Amino acid sequence: EVQLVESGGGLVQFGGSLRLSCAASGFTVSSYAMAWFRQAPGKEREFVAAISWIGSSTYYEDSVKGRFTISRDNAKNTLYLQMNSLKPEDTAVYYCAKVPPGGSYRDTKRPVGQGTQVTVSS
Numbered sequence: 718e719v720q721l722v723e724s725g726g727g728l729v730q731f732g733g734s735l736r737l738s739c740a741a742s743g744f745t746v747s748s749y750a751m752a753w754f755r756q757a758p759g760k761e762r763e764f765v766a767a768i769s770w771i772g773s774s775t776y777y778e779d780s781v782k783g784r785f786t787i788s789r790d791n792a793k794n795t796l797y798l799q800m801n802s803l804k805p806e807d808t809a810v811y812y813c814a815k816v817p818p819g820g821s822y823r824d825t826k827r828p829v830g831q832g833t834q835v836t837v838s839s
Contacts, residue, residue, distance in 0.1 A: 726833030739813030755809035767822035
């Protein structure tokens, strides 16, 4: 059974940093592209970042480029999202997802974990 468990969220001040984790079970993160999404109150879920299966190329939504970094630790079977220079508009529930072969990184309808809340105060 595929399981994704996000953690690491919290309350942080403007300009602060957080590192989110996504612990995977039932599959190996090194064998799939992986993605992060977020959903703010009253808004649609949106793509944040993705890492490819082969070569570990990374992709980011424009508003987080230069501030967020996606990575994975194959030994721990865990995906990460390092978030720096956080802004109030980054406030959302963050989710991770496995991207099936040939799937779009930006597909927001993928199954996700329970999410982790990130709140950035101004």
